[in-house]
Amino acid sequence: xxxxxxxxxxxxxxxxxxxxxxxxxxxxxxxxxxxxxxxxxxxxxxxxxxxxxxxxxxxxxxxxxxxxxxxxxxxxxxxxxxxxxxxxxxxxxxxxxxxxxxxxxxxxxxxxxxxxxxxxxxxxxxxxxxxxxxxxxxxxxxxxxxxxxxxxxxxxxxxxxxxxxxxxxxxxxxxxxxxxxxxxxxxxxxxxxxxxxxxxxxxxxxxxxxxxxxxxxxxxxxxxxxxxxxxxxxxxxxxxxxxxxxxxxxxxxxxxxxxxxxxxxxxxxxxxxxxxxxxxxxxxxxxxxxxxxxxxxxxxxxxxxxxxxxxxxxxxxxxxxxxxxxxxxxxxxxxxxxxxxxxxxxxxxxxxxxxxxxxxxxxxxxxxxxxxxxxxxx
Amino acid sequence: xxxxxxxxxxxxxxxxxxxxxxxxxxxxxxxxxxxxxxxxxxxxxxxxxxxxxxxxxxxxxxxxxxxxxxxxxxxxxxxxxxxxxxxxxxxxxxxxxxxxxxxxxxxxxxxxxxxxxxxxxxxxxxxxxxxxxxxxxxxxxxxxxxxxxxxxxxxxxxxxxxxxxxxxxxxxxxxxxxxxxxxxxxxxxxxxxxxxxxxxxxxxxxxxxxxxxxxxxxxxxxxxxxxxxxxxxxxxxxxxxxxxxxxxxxxxxxxxxxxxxxxxxxxxxxxxxxxxxxxxxxxxxxxxxxxxxxxxxxxxxxxxxxxxxxxxxxxxxxxxxxxxxxxxxxxxxxxxxxxxxxxxxx
Numbered sequence: 001x002x003x004x005x006x007x008x009x010x011x012x013x014x015x016x017x018x019x020x021x022x023x024x025x026x027x028x029x030x031x032x033x034x035x036x037x038x039x040x041x042x043x044x045x046x047x048x049x050x051x052x053x054x055x056x057x058x059x060x061x062x063x064x065x066x067x068x069x070x071x072x073x074x075x076x077x078x079x080x081x082x083x084x085x086x087x088x089x090x091x092x093x094x095x096x097x098x099x100x101x102x103x104x105x106x107x108x109x110x111x112x113x114x115x116x117x118x119x120x121x122x123x124x125x126x127x128x129x130x131x132x133x134x135x136x137x138x139x140x141x142x143x144x145x146x147x148x149x150x151x152x153x154x155x156x157x158x159x160x161x162x163x164x165x166x167x168x169x170x171x172x173x174x175x176x177x178x179x180x181x182x183x184x185x186x187x188x189x190x191x192x193x194x195x196x197x198x199x200x201x202x203x204x205x206x207x208x209x210x211x212x213x214x215x216x217x218x219x220x221x222x223x224x225x226x227x228x229x230x231x232x233x234x235x236x237x238x239x240x241x242x243x244x245x246x247x248x249x250x251x252x253x254x255x256x257x258x259x260x261x262x263x264x265x266x267x268x269x270x271x272x273x274x275x276x277x278x279x280x281x282x283x284x285x286x287x288x289x290x291x292x293x294x295x296x297x298x299x300x301x302x303x304x305x306x307x308x309x310x311x312x313x314x315x316x317x318x319x320x321x322x323x324x325x326x327x328x329x330x331x332x333x334x335x336x337x338x339x340x341x342x343x344x345x346x347x348x349x350x351x352x353x354x355x356x357x358x359x360x361x362x363x364x365x366x367x368x369x370x371x372x373x374x375x376x377x378x
Numbered sequence: 379x380x381x382x383x384x385x386x387x388x389x390x391x392x393x394x395x396x397x398x399x400x401x402x403x404x405x406x407x408x409x410x411x412x413x414x415x416x417x418x419x420x421x422x423x424x425x426x427x428x429x430x431x432x433x434x435x436x437x438x439x440x441x442x443x444x445x446x447x448x449x450x451x452x453x454x455x456x457x458x459x460x461x462x463x464x465x466x467x468x469x470x471x472x473x474x475x476x477x478x479x480x481x482x483x484x485x486x487x488x489x490x491x492x493x494x495x496x497x498x499x500x501x502x503x504x505x506x507x508x509x510x511x512x513x514x515x516x517x518x519x520x521x522x523x524x525x526x527x528x529x530x531x532x533x534x535x536x537x538x539x540x541x542x543x544x545x546x547x548x549x550x551x552x553x554x555x556x557x558x559x560x561x562x563x564x565x566x567x568x569x570x571x572x573x574x575x576x577x578x579x580x581x582x583x584x585x586x587x588x589x590x591x592x593x594x595x596x597x598x599x600x601x602x603x604x605x606x607x608x609x610x611x612x613x614x615x616x617x618x619x620x621x622x623x624x625x626x627x628x629x630x631x632x633x634x635x636x637x638x639x640x641x642x643x644x645x646x647x648x649x650x651x652x653x654x655x656x657x658x659x660x661x662x663x664x665x666x667x668x669x670x671x672x673x674x675x676x677x678x679x680x681x682x683x684x685x686x687x688x689x690x691x692x693x694x695x696x697x698x699x700x701x702x703x704x705x706x707x708x709x710x711x712x713x714x715x716x717x718x719x720x721x722x723x724x
Contacts, residue, residue: 003620005627016716083712256712264708271704273697280700281651281692284625284644286715291624316617366606373609376589376616 001308001375003295012076019080022053027086033343034085034261036351037254037321038096042089042124042166050081051121056091057099064103064111065119071300075293079249085257089163094118097244098125098171102190105229105237110190114169126164126193128172128215129238132157136367139182139235143174143217145189151223152176154189157216164193164200164213172217173238176231186234190226197221207353208338239307245362247296247310252289252317254358255325255351261344262328278327285324289317308375315368318358325351380438384425388442391420396446398674404449405539409505414450414474423455427470433457437575437630444579447677449540451476451502453572459510459523461568465557466521473507476500478545479569479689480562486513486522486547493522493547499688503531503543511547512562519556524549536684538677567639569689570646571629577649577685578619578626581656584678585619588612588660591667602663614659618652625649628718637719640699644718647695653686698724 008016026049035041050056055077060066067073081088088095099118102110117123134141143156154174164170169192177185193200197220203212229237259282263271271279292313299306329336329348336349359365395413404410417423422443426436436457443452451474459475478484478497486495493513503509508523528549536542589612592603602608625645632638657679661668668675686692702724703714714722 001616001620003624005624005631007628007631079716260708260711263704263711267707271700276700276704277693277696278700279703280643280696280698281647283699283703283711283715284647284696287628287641287644287718288621288625288648290715291628292620295624312613312617312620315613316621369609369613370606372613372616373603376585376612377593 001312001372003292003309004298005291006072006295006298008072008076008294012072015073016076016080019055019077023080023084023086027084032085032087034257034347035087035089036085036257036347036354037082038088038092038250039254039354040082040085040089040092041087042163043087044090044121046087047091047121049121050088050091051119056095056121057115057119060099060103060115060119064115066099066103066115067119071297072294075249075297079253079290082249082253083256083260090124091118091121093127093163093167094123094125096248096250097127097241098169100244101171101237101241102228104240105188105233107225107229109225110228114190123169124163124167126161126167126170128158128161128170128191130158130160132159132214136364138173138238139186141173141175141186143172145174145176145187145222148221151221152189152227154191154217154220154222157214159214160203161200161213161215162211164215165202165210167193169193170215171228171241173234176234183235185232186238187231188228188234188237189222190228191217191220191222195220195222205354206356207350242363243305243307243310246314246368247293247306247317249290249293251314251362252286252293252320254318254321255328255355256286258328258344258347258351259324261347262331265342265344275331278331282324282327285320289313289320293317308372311363311368311371312375314362315359315365315372318365321358322355325355380432380434384435385438385442387420388422388439389445391416391422392442392446392448396448398677401447401449401674401677402671405535408533408535408541409502410449413448414505417448417450417452418472418474423450423452423474424460424470424472426456427460427464432634434630434634437571437626437633440572440575441579441582441626444576444681445583447538447580447583447674447681450474451506453569453576454501454506457572458565458569459506459508462510462512462521462556462560462565463523465560466554468521468523468552468554471507474502474505476502476506476509477565477569478509478511480512480565486511488513488515488520488522488551488553491550491553493524493528493549493551495547497545497547499534499536499542500531500545501543502541503529503545504533504541508552509545509547512556512560512565513553517555519561520553521556521560523552525551536688538680538684540681540684566689567642568633570695571633571638571642573685573689574622574626574629574642574645574649577653577682578623580678580682580685581615581619581622581649581652584656584660584675584682585612585615587675587678588615588663592663595665595667608663611659611663615656615663618656618659622649622652632719637723639724640702640714640719640722643690643695643699643702643724646690647692647699650686650692650695653682657682
């Protein structure tokens with residue numbers, strides 16, 4: 001396992017300043033309720049404005065509307081958006097993983113059809129991996145597509161599908177044939193969330209919100225040209241897609257706004273030694289995690305595939321997101337109330353009620369440890 | 379960029395000399411003349427002092443010393459005492475040197491060219507040609523270098539059995555004004571940086587040792603590294619090693635640029651925390667084997683525990699860092715995380 005130290009170039013720092021100025025102007029403090037990292041609100045207009053600046057799909061090729069920018073440049077933009085608590089929910093999944101996966105594995109027609117609207121911040125994607133009986137063990141998915149004239153008939157149930165009720169498309173991992181090796185015979189299909197035969201049932205989340213869904217697919221027709229990459233290539237493509245989900249700033253910034261708001265509300269008064277020590281510890285760890293995470297982005301730009309490294313960082317970062325939240329709670333004498341009018345308390349309540357998901361979503365920490373452990377003898 | 383050949387040389391020399399037996403003997407005898415002689419012959423003790431030798435090079439060599447648990451005062455000789463002497467225009471010489479780290483309870487007073495007083499936890503004072511200290515004066519900080527004839531000492535050791543002597547000064551010393559900006563605060567930061575780098579080396583080696591041991595140790599018919607419960611320890615140890623390794627790299631880079639107080643504070647804090655978590659993981663994965671002095675894990679784990687409390691423990695650095703960030707305020711919190719010393723001075 002190798003992490004090369006790196007720092008931002010002059011050009012990357014200029015981009016950082018540009019994003020900071022944009023956010024200060026477009027989303028001044030006090031004009032919005034900050035989101036908790038990637039769980040932030042959906043705002044189509046905001047996504048479009050970001051896209052106009054070239055900050056959605058920025059690492060995708062220019063000929064499809066992208067910016068031909070690097071993974072590190074995307075890192076710079078994303079870390080600023082997340083720490084600001086900006087409403088990135090609408091374009092988040094498409095920008096982070098669906099766009100790159102279509103770009104890598106999709107046909108020319110698929111790229112021309114999907115990438116430009118992704119880069120314009122218009123097209124929103126959900127993730128169609130988990131099923132009621134397939135969580136960490138994704139090779140056991142039971143959703144199945146069978147041949148029909150000109151395409152496939154898709155049946156099955158996907159679950160924990162964030163945003164399926166409002167998003168446009170999702171990529172469904174499903175079985176297209178039975179093979180001796182269960183990692184074969186899987187495919188990824190691009191499916192319109194408004195297709196006929198689709199039923200989206202909301203599942204109330206722990207914090208009372210309804211972004212979680214069960215998606216039931218009944219004889220949903222998927223034409224041949226919406227099979228992503230090749231038939232039977234689903235496992236390899238899906239694994240690659242997961243690697244895009246891991247190791248970025250979204251895996252260690254989910255509770256950052258809580259700490260910043262704590263500090264803001266205590267401005268001008270002494271914090272006391274206990275709070276200062278905890279703040280020092282948190283800042284040191286954010287600083288260290290950021291260096292690791294940035295190093296992963298550089299590796300991607302060198303054309304490497306840092307999957308074990310990403311898993312290692314995500315496992316560490318998501319635990320820290322929970323630890324720092326617990327530390328803040330121990331500092332304040334407060335009975336957190338969901339009907340509070342205080343911004344700090346509101347952020348605290350939402351964080352507490354969603355924090356257990358940090359170490360589950362995008363690969364449980366148990367799975368991540370196995371992935372990371374396999375990379376340790378390298 | 380550091381000199382890769384130099385690091386290779388350091389790994390070669392220290393790997394060959396810092397054998398399990400040599401480190402054990404050093405602890406028993408309080409000095410490792412053979413290790414010192416080979417390291418000095420290769421010039422490892424004065425990398426930063428030579429023409430063309432950079433601070434980053436010297437710290438890269440020190441990281442190798444951490445990997446090999448080298449039982450010699452490499453940090454003290456070149457990077458700390460040698461730095462103070464050279465900055466003050468005093469001769470550095472070629473033998474082992476040490477420095478007074480500055481503990482509560484130290485009392486030093488100069489009267490003319492005579493130094494009197496007591497200093498605690500002085501590394502390898504018993505073997506050093508001269509003990510170098512910062513001493514206050516009306517005109518600013520002075521560097522004093524005491525030869526062996528001007529001191530008496532009580533032998534003390536740290537958790538790893540490395541000499542940390544109590545030194546009583548009573549005799550003539552060489553004295554000169556410290557270089558501009560050199561004061562106990564600067565020494566503390568530089569001392570902390572040496573410990574961060576040593577700890578990064580030790581953590582790296584400890585992680586490798588643990589992965590190696592668990593892939594060979596067979597129980598229930600398979601290497602214990604195949605058990606998920608054991609993999610958790612391997613990952614914990616590797617996370618600490620890469621986190622502190624990266625923090626050390628960033629702190630060294632910042633130190634080369636001249637502004638590194640934030641980075642050193644954060645890196646020492648992370649290293650100190652790892653001294654608890656990584657050693658716990660490594661020992662648990664090693665089982666009873668790691669509890670013996672016959673197996674080399676303790677050369678690393680005991681050093682990590684010892685270095686953790688040198689030049690600032692985690693309470694010290696978290697308070698310093700936290701207070702600095704709190705002073706800077708909420709709007710500069712993230713810029714500090716991303717920009718370090720260029721945004722917040724600690």
